[in-house]
Amino acid sequence: MVYRAPERMATEEKRCVVTGGRGFAARHLVEMLIRSGKWSVRIADLGPSIKLEPNEEQGILGEALRSGSAQYVSADLRDKAQVIKVCEGVEVVFHMAAPDSSVNSYQLHHSVNVVGTKNVIDACIECKVKRLIYTSSPSVVFDGVHGIFNGDESIPYPPKHNDTYSATKAEGEALVIKSNGTNGLLTCCIRPSSIFGPGDKLLVPSLVAAARAGKSKFIIGDGNNMYDFTYVENVAHAHICAEQALANEDVAERASGQAYFVTNVEPIKFWEFVSLILEGLGYERPRIKIPASVMMPIAYLVERTYKMFASYGMRVPQLTPSRIRLLSCSRTFNCSKAKDRLGYTPIVPFQEGLKRTIESYAHLRADCQPRRDGPSKAFIYLGSGKVAHTLLWKDKKQSLTAVLVLIAFYYYFIASGYTIITALSKLLMMASLFLFVHGLLPAKILGYTIEKIPASNFHFPEEKAHRSALVVGSTWNFAVDALISLCKGKDWRLFIKVAFSLLMLCFLGATSFQRVFVIGVPFAFIAFYVYEKKEEEIDGLIHEVVSFGWKLKSDISKKFRASK
Template sequence: MYPSLVSGGGRREARLCAVTGGRGFMARHLVAALLRSGDWRVRITDLGPEAALSPAEDDGLLGAALQDGRAAYVSVDVCELAQLTKALEGVHTVFHTASADHTKNNFQLHYKVNVEGTKNVIEACNTCKVKKLIYTSSSGVVFDGVHGLFAVDESTPYPDKFPDAYTETKAEAEKLVIKANGINELLTCCIRPGSIFGPGDTIVPILVSYGGMMIIIGDGKNCDDFVYVENVVHGHLCAEKTLSTKDGANRSGGKAYFITNLEPVNLWDFVYMVLGELGYKSRFRLRIPSYLVKPITCLLDWSYNNIFSLYGMRQPGMLTSASIKYATLNRTFNCNSAAEQLGYKPIVPLKEGVKMTTEFYKWSRT
């Protein structure tokens, strides 16, 4: 039995939620926030046979919650409906964050996990009479890799073509979640984060791997909407809270919302800010025109798809034709709908988020 929690002088039992893909980057922060709130018991699902906590997690909030029953870990593959249905028994709200690795441009893999897996999540929610489903989508669902995006809102349509398998299948999954709203009394909402960064991300290690060298691809004038991971978590919680009221459910059920830091920034200035916080003071910047890089990445794409993948070799994430499109085009998003309808407001400013991210990286290396 899970313990009852005390709040405001009255006793109540915390609701049970599930976080699919719960050992992923953003999901770890989401699980921690849910536990800190005291409002939730959390069932964490992921592919691994066990949670495999880091020493810091084992000694911290998550380790304690797993010990006292406020959290539980269940090994689940979202592509296996029977496993998923069993894991969602008794669950009030599902935060569906599970997805295929975005650095692997394998359409079959992404379709199986992102689309078929999401179909299974919806079916399991209906079978288990789950009340709310909050889906972690992507701002990339409106990006075609050809045209830049500047302060676009949710009225922007899905493109006819996508730059990669990840965003194409995330868009298909998002459509499924939106369509599922109101069926069998399930309420749904989709969160579209900008480029997520934060403690434990892959951005800092990649930059460090280049020795602090500033390599600018293209004209260096493109902007992006980086969003600190705790703000993405906050967006999910705002969506859940909104769906908890009748007016909020009528207003936001079956909708998708962009979530950003409300601080669009030149992509390369952001990189320079991160490098500065890491202690790289050199102002050396190498600028490479995109027309020189694109033929190389196209060759690497072909080599990976036809040769490297046969031997289990992985194409570097920064050296794909899709990644060049993300690195050279504007990608900023209007967050007004989330502010007005979900009550969302960033809780961590951009510069503060960068500082905490780099401090965590330096601490983790000691």
């Protein structure tokens, strides 16, 4: 079906800007604004040019770009001059741009959510923009510890947020609210809860990827945590309601300078929602419950491993402490304020939105693609970077070099029986000798250029040192808190975890470093390679073992309860 852009109205169209206009929810807002026939839409995003998908090319967006009722502008919100240029001559700004929330980088999030938002506010004031609607997040009031049930806008920002994304989103939101009324600018903030719908490149694809990797069978927590989800068209509708409220002189005073929760007003168990999506696409429902307290130490380990190997190409892990908290806590919100002051009510019911979402991902159905789609799980587990290429023998020269270096290291430092201090001293001596000789070499030898090692390679950045110190301090404080809890003699679960950890430490301590090296290194270079080649067979075997274990546990529990 080919969509046609609405005919131009007799009066001149009003101009608006949508920042982050190529994002998931922003695309739906852009199309809704164009479809209304009242707006000339300026789409602002980071890309140097707009690349339309086939359905967009033939749809209302492609038609609007060709007719001139929509235009694309490349802009970086962190550059104030670019933002001012984007906001010139417009009446309304829908500020929807935001960085990837899964990357827990304070520098990235602060530069976009705080500095970028401040630039947008300053540009609106300088360009005499009348209205600014900011897309915030319910996470601005979530501390990652306490669940939220039917929360309203009276909930304050927590002393500590769940992650840097939420913390910087709260800073940006506060700036927008504070700027209300400055030079005639009216502002408000929309907090849409857990957006889903067609075009989402995060939620549904990640669920499908987990299902194909055999990880979707697990429920983190007790599975009863309630959530509010919001269909993407309702999110776009809420933004338009906000703009209309601010434009209406009779209600603008009550509506402006406020934050509003927006949902589908149909709370559902989080894991039931996940199950409905997966079942609709032909995958199994999650059924194995794992306590969040069991997953949290693993998540901390994964996160710290990522911090160590991120510079070597390791990708952002899905299993992080902040993600575990999101998956196991309840988060439901009250939309009464948005209904009262903005006139917002959902235009697409939850079940209809779910149906449209599942239909839009027909290409991700279990029966539509081969079991392996893209990189192997072993490649993904190893970070998809240099480590993965080395251990999976993707780059045989690099892998062979690593093996030879490790063999040399073993024979020279471990098999020789040196103490740690002696081995370290010899290693430093060799490094010093190499650097000294390298420094003496001329710039060219027999026509070959000798590249000198810059001094900057040996510097330890202050920011990295600061982060390392914070990690050490945080670890120490966590240990102290655990010790205090143990002293109270009430937390048996914590005692068991500590006792198990110490037993594991005793086991590792009794194992010589030589044995660990001899077993661990060959295992790393062989096991991951074999797993990649026999992925389906090994996964099937693990699945059978796990299923048998849980069935056995269930049977024992039933017999134990029956005997009481």
